Amino acid sequence: MPTLYPSRTSQKLKSVALVGSGMAGLARIRDTHEVSILSFHGLCEGMGTDRVLDWSLHLPLEIFRRVCAFLASNYSVVSLQSVVDRLKAGAKLEPNSVVLTFDDGYASNYHLAWPVLREFNLPATIFVATGFLDGTEPMWFQRLDLALGTSAKPFLDWKFPHGKDRLPLGTREKRQMALGRLLPELKRMPDEDMLDEIDRIEQALGVEPPAVGALPEPMRPLTWPQVRELAATGLIEIGGHTHTHPVLSRCHPEAMHGEIFTCHERLRQELGRAPKLFCFPNGGQADYTAETIALLQGAGFEAACTLRSGRVDQNSSLMELPRYGSPESVWEAEATVSGAFEAVKAWRKTARNSLWSFLP
Ligand SMILES: [Zn+2]
Incomplete structure (x- = not known):
């Protein structure tokens, strides 16, 4: 889902400050047993076209490669299903672990992201909007x-x-x-x-x-044979992201039902097994309801990702897993997955509370 941030300068400056001050390194060595889930969309490389306005959805390949190299040498990149299994079993989460996810189902996940993931042996989950892949119409x-x-x-x-x-x-x-x-x-x-x-x-x-076939290159969807090939590698999990990518809370109840069950059924037909993982389009608190979660569970989904920032811990709800937006640099990736952003937030809260305790 596009966000089209006019400027992310403040986020970038914060990342540089956190990493430069050593805060990110300190946060990483804490024994937190928490997981950071990162969300990406498509990637781009030499596709310099002026036909796409919202480039925030398509991270340059070189940055993605550097983020993956950094994560591979400093963190444990694990599959989303393994995190879900641990949460279901009440088992401890692996410390310093990171999950990689991609939303929508862009062809660049196959052409550009997969070779990098394979090189570093990193698992990832791709959440696909099944109607987009069916080629019926663009999102x-x-x-x-x-x-x-x-x-x-x-x-x-x-x-x-x-x-x-x-x-x-x-x-x-x-x-x-x-x-x-x-x-x-x-x-x-x-x-x-x-x-x-x-x-x-x-x-x-x-x-x-x-027409879907006439979309500019970065906007094009994966094909089903590409999805099957990725799923067969054992490194890539395929999850659902509705059929036509609506904001689910804005749908009539029957339409919401159709979006979830059609997506589930199309994935089952194309992959030969029922999908277990889902991610909400747009992903904010107001973008799904209790009814959405009940429908997902009824369809057989075990877990769902939001786009609400935060780290997954023992108490996270399986149907509302927090996730961070796509980092735009290695520094931003480090500040995010290290927990430095969260540590600063917690420190500010504690400092504020202790300050307030001295006030009349
Ligand atoms: Zn999306």
Whole structure:
């Protein structure tokens, strides 16, 4: 799911400070028995195209390779299923362990990520939106990205909750800003209304909905034979990520049921065994409900990942495992997986509490 952060400078500066101060190293040597789950989407390499606006979903291969090299020599990279099995058994989690995950099911997971994972012998989980892989239609945020990125119109008028606004599309930066403003608005809408709105935006921009086969290279999905090949390696687990990638809490109950059970069934048909792992599109607290979790359990999923930051420990709920967003540098990876970010948060809380205890 796209996030299109306008700037991650503050996160980067914090990472540099934490690693530079030795805080990340100190956090790593604590005996925490906690696991950090990292989420990636696609990767890119020499695909310099101006046809994709949201590049936050496609990490440069070189950075990914350096992150993997760092993790392979400093951490224990384990499979998500092994963490789930330990949690289910009430067994201790392996200290300094990290799980790698990829969302959506991009072809670059096969072409670019897999050779690196194989080189360092790192397990990973790929969560696929089964309708995206079936090639029936692109995911809704890809349609929006392409409509805004390729339209010949100079602007788009859109009715925001506070009133109508004109989004200029004169430059690539303006098109990216328009995408950044529309994405959060669309994610808040009921799913059916949101899809109607994407149709309307495409019409207003004079753009046809793209066919999956015509998507720019970084946006393309894995094929089912590639998924089967990856699953057969024993190093890659395949999990579910719905069928059409809606925000599940914005779906009607029947649609939510269909998204979960169709995804489960398509994976079972294509892989010959039932999937056990799932990850919520968008992944925030408001993006799924208790009913979503009940449906997942009813379908047979054992665990589900969110995108709420935090480390997995003995008390983590299997159906709401916390996960960190994709690191954009080795420094950010180290600050994240070492637990340094969490250690600083805990230290701040303790410092604040002890300060408050002296106040009248
Ligand atoms: Zn996603």
